[in-house]
Amino acid sequence: MNPASPFAPTRRRVLLGAGAGLVAPGIMAVPLPAAAQAPAGAVIDVMRARTDPIPVAVPDLAGTGEAARVGRDIARVVQANLRNSGLFRPVDRAAFIQTAESAAQTPRFQDWRLIGAQALVTGRVLEQGGGLRVEFRLWDVLPETQLQGTAFSAPAANWRRIAHLISDVIYERLLGEKGYFDTRVVYVSETGPRDRRTRRLAIMDQDGENHRYLTDGRFSALTPRFHPSADRIAFMSYQDRGQPRVVLFDIGSGRQQVLGNFPGMTLSPRFAPDGNAVVLSAMRGGDANIYVVDLGSRSERQLTSGGGLDVSPCFSPDGTQVVFNSDRGGDQQLYVMSASGGSPRRISFGNGRYATPVWSPRGDLIAFTRFGRGGFAIGVMRPDGSGERILSEGWAMEGPTFAPNGRVLMFHRETRATDSRGGGYSARIVSIDIAGFNERPVPTPTDATDPAWSPLLS
Amino acid sequence: MTTRLLSAAAALALLAACSSTDQNAAQTGAGGTIRPGSQEDLVANVGDRVLFDFDSSVVRGDQRPILSRQAEWMGRNAEVRIQVEGHADERGTREYNLALGQRRANAARDVLVASGVNGARLSTISYGKDRPAALGSDEASWAQNRRAVSVVQ
Numbered sequence: 001m002n003p004a005s006p007f008a009p010t011r012r013r014v015l016l017g018a019g020a021g022l023v024a025p026g027i028m029a030v031p032l033p034a035a036a037q038a039p040a041g042a043v044i045d046v047m048r049a050r051t052d053p054i055p056v057a058v059p060d061l062a063g064t065g066e067a068a069r070v071g072r073d074i075a076r077v078v079q080a081n082l083r084n085s086g087l088f089r090p091v092d093r094a095a096f097i098q099t100a101e102s103a104a105q106t107p108r109f110q111d112w113r114l115i116g117a118q119a120l121v122t123g124r125v126l127e128q129g130g131g132l133r134v135e136f137r138l139w140d141v142l143p144e145t146q147l148q149g150t151a152f153s154a155p156a157a158n159w160r161r162i163a164h165l166i167s168d169v170i171y172e173r174l175l176g177e178k179g180y181f182d183t184r185v186v187y188v189s190e191t192g193p194r195d196r197r198t199r200r201l202a203i204m205d206q207d208g209e210n211h212r213y214l215t216d217g218r219f220s221a222l223t224p225r226f227h228p229s230a231d232r233i234a235f236m237s238y239q240d241r242g243q244p245r246v247v248l249f250d251i252g253s254g255r256q257q258v259l260g261n262f263p264g265m266t267l268s269p270r271f272a273p274d275g276n277a278v279v280l281s282a283m284r285g286g287d288a289n290i291y292v293v294d295l296g297s298r299s300e301r302q303l304t305s306g307g308g309l310d311v312s313p314c315f316s317p318d319g320t321q322v323v324f325n326s327d328r329g330g331d332q333q334l335y336v337m338s339a340s341g342g343s344p345r346r347i348s349f350g351n352g353r354y355a356t357p358v359w360s361p362r363g364d365l366i367a368f369t370r371f372g373r374g375g376f377a378i379g380v381m382r383p384d385g386s387g388e389r390i391l392s393e394g395w396a397m398e399g400p401t402f403a404p405n406g407r408v409l410m411f412h413r414e415t416r417a418t419d420s421r422g423g424g425y426s427a428r429i430v431s432i433d434i435a436g437f438n439e440r441p442v443p444t445p446t447d448a449t450d451p452a453w454s455p456l457l458s
Numbered sequence: 459m460t461t462r463l464l465s466a467a468a469a470l471a472l473l474a475a476c477s478s479t480d481q482n483a484a485q486t487g488a489g490g491t492i493r494p495g496s497q498e499d500l501v502a503n504v505g506d507r508v509l510f511d512f513d514s515s516v517v518r519g520d521q522r523p524i525l526s527r528q529a530e531w532m533g534r535n536a537e538v539r540i541q542v543e544g545h546a547d548e549r550g551t552r553e554y555n556l557a558l559g560q561r562r563a564n565a566a567r568d569v570l571v572a573s574g575v576n577g578a579r580l581s582t583i584s585y586g587k588d589r590p591a592a593l594g595s596d597e598a599s600w601a602q603n604r605r606a607v608s609v610v611q
Contacts (some may be wrong), residue, residue, distance in 0.1 A: 194593050220588065223553060236556075244556065244584065265560050265584060268553040281553070286515065286561040309557040325554065331513065333552055355551040369551050395595075400550045414548075422593030452551065 023165060024182070024458040026158055030134060046175050046407060049087035050435055054174055056082055057117035057141075058093040061134065062104035063125035070132060070159050071125040072099075077163035078121065080207065081181045082170065084431075085408070086438030089366030091117045104135075109144045109318055117141050119174055121166070131155045136166050139174055147173045160209060165458060170439040180403035181206060184454045185410065186224040186233055187429060190212065190447040194422045201235060203251070206403075206453070214249065223399075223450050224249075227271050230454040234259065234269035234278055240299035246280050248295075260293045260300055268312045272319055279303075279313040279322060290324055292339070303341045315339060316359045316383070321365055323347075323357040323383070334368060336383060347385030352377075356399050359383070361455075362406035365434065369398040369411075378411050380434060401453045410442060410451040495535035497610040503530045507591075508566055510604040513550070517563040517569050525566060528608055530571030539611040540575075542567045544584040545591070547600035552586055559584030566606035581611070 020030040027451040044054055058079040061071030082088035097111040103122045112120050123136035131154055136147040148169055152162045169178030189202040201214040201221045215221045217313070220240035223283045226233060233249040239256070240247070246259045246266040261267060264283040271278055276295055281288045290303040290313045304310045308328035315322055316339075326344070332353040335344035348354040352372030359366055365380040376397045381388040396414035403409070411432045418424030426445040431438040442451070492498045500506045505528070508521035517525065532538055544563030546555035563582035571577045591607075592599035 126468075163470065195590055197588065199588070222556075222588070232519050242583070265556070267556050283557060283560050286564040288557040288560075309554060309561065311553045312551070327513075330548075353550075355554055371549065371551075396548065417593060417595040417599075418591070420594040420599070422590075425593075425595070 016293055023152075024158075024161060026301070027154040027161060027165070027458075029151055029165075030151050030153075032137060032151050034137070034149055044174065045088060046177065049175060050433065050437065053087055054118055055091055055116050056088045056119040056121065056170070056174075057096065057112055057115070058082070059093070059096055059098075059100040059103055060122045061123040061125050061136070062101040065127075066176065067125040067127050067132070070134075070156070071123070074123075074125070074134065074159055074163040074166070075100075075121070077160060077207070078167050078170070081164065081167035084207070084438075084440060085171070085179075086433050087171075087175065089101070091115055107139055107141075107144075109139075109141050110280050112139075112141045119147075119170070121170065123166075128153065132159060132162075134159070134162050134166075136169075138170055155313050160205070164205070168458075177407075178405045180405050180408060180453075180456065182457045183404060184210075184230065184457065185401075185429070185442070185451050186214070186226060186454070187412075187444070187451040188222055188224065188449045189444065190427060190449060191217075191309040194417075194425060201233070202250070202444070202448075204352060204444070206442075210447060214251065214254075223268060225452045226454045228273060228275040228455055230457055233452075234271060234280075235266050236269070246278070258292070260298070262291075262300075270314050273317050274319060276300035277280075279315060281311040281313065281324075290322065301341075303337065303339075304344065310335075312356050314358050317361050317363045321383070323359055325355045325357060325368075334366070334385075347381065347383070348388075349385065352387055358400055359435075360402050360406040361404055362369075367400035367402065367409055367434075368398065371396075378409065378432070380409075389436065391432055391434065399450050401451050403453050404455045406434070410453055412449045412451060460543055495538050495610070499535075500528070500531065500608060500610060504528055506609070507605045507607040509601060510562055510606070512547070512600075512604065513558070514604075515558065515565045517565050522569065525569045529570050529575050532570070532575050532579065539579045539581070540570075540608045541581045541583055541611050542570075543589075543607045543609055544582065545589060545603055545605050545607070546587045547603040548587045548590065548595065549600060550587060552588070556584050556586035559586045562604075562606045566608070570608075 023029045060075045063071040067275050069138050079090045083090050095115040098108050104124045120139040126133040134152040140147050166179040167231050168179035183206045186203045189200045191198045198217040199220045200217040201224050204211040222236045224233045224235035237247045240258050244265045246269040248257045262282040264381045266282045269278050269280040277292050282291050288309045290310050292301045308326050310326040313322050313324040322339050325332050332355050334348040334354045334357050335346050337344040352370045354368050354370050356369045367380045370377045377390045377393040378400050380388040395416045400411040414427045427449050429442040429448045431450045505524040508524050542563040544559035545556045567580050567582050590603045592602040
């Protein structure tokens, strides 16, 4: 499946209330109309929400017995998603006046105004034929209008997914752009002493839940990246007779396949935005050059040539350009070139070396790692190299990856070893708003590097 | 820990080698015999690695004699095949350091070939910054980690 999937726009329309339909495998959605339905349109924009987060009340979804527990769990996941974005300020539950059950029937808006809520989420969970029916409504408290009403039907095991879908709908209705909660992150889980580390691919929801390992650790796995369909990964592995090679991995079947017929090491893969090709680096002798491998014909096309290490290529979201880093000018800097090849143009000119460029899905920014004497930093610049901003600095950090809406980055941050045996070293994934605020750890069970954010799953 | 143990063994072996008339039959202090043409032999009697400057893959003048000795040793041990492992320190990004490690392995390999070793006996691989020899976060550790290590296959 590719991003041009005919289902994608339909799913979005269904989620936003235009009609009934399947929004994710096993999850049906139908609109819940209301007498006072507000027209589509943002209440507030992201720029303002950064300085003035939207106060939102998320009482537990009502229910009885097991359904009550699920209703509470869904509300807690929704509230955590909204809070973690930095753009919403959940109202303290201890201040709630109206009960969740009562609000699920008819919100008393004055009770929610009184405690400062601008938006209100209500709902109910019902057990239905072995599965769940989750009704959810989003209210604009001041004009007392319903912004959204949706009922999800799904197997009980999908409750967490429903919570993320609800979170994305709230984000989209209140901020006027798509959210990023119904997404996953693939990364490298690292265990053991640094000279003999076990490196396994692991996948989790964007909030760290539903964690599981994809590889068994017998061979080192590095730098995973999602296919635009989110059902495949490209990464580098030492599994092919011990040689470092780019490998394709099908998440559903677990099937793995070495990509291309290169004589030497291949590394730093990324899928083209249409999902039909992979751009990567291949070494020949002491030089690394950039190639595009077509996934249908498996033909290889060389984009750069000559001496130097050209690595970490990444397509622009429209597929017409490639950004990469190269030491062709002496030390590592960022270059942009046409996806059909041609002369690369240097875009980084600040202090230090620049590496691991990634193009925002919005097309407006390139995120990068910068390092020099002072340490490492994660920053963003416009694709022409202007407007450089550093978002986070520290001892060591690298490998930014964008949320599908281009508003948040994850990367990994390392702490310095404090003794000669590597004590004190750690590597952890963090997320940060692209405005440079709200840096927060993403929970993982082990040391974690090389995060890659999936596209929206629905 | 492995590195520290190896270094201690190498030091003992070197001491033993000095008192031996036949380097290839050097005895270890631990009581075992080093087999000629083995990794232990290479480590104890020749030197298995060369070090590089920051972000450089140029074989330094002070490191060249080590590769010359390795080439002579491969001449004496005609069956031996070597994989040259390239490594980098932690002060760089993972992908670039993988490429840099490969370039270092290639540079060491090229010197071995220029010193008369048949290229068919040599292979290369890079581990970038992911298998440090020294685990500290300081210049002394980084200097040990910017290396190309010859490993008997």
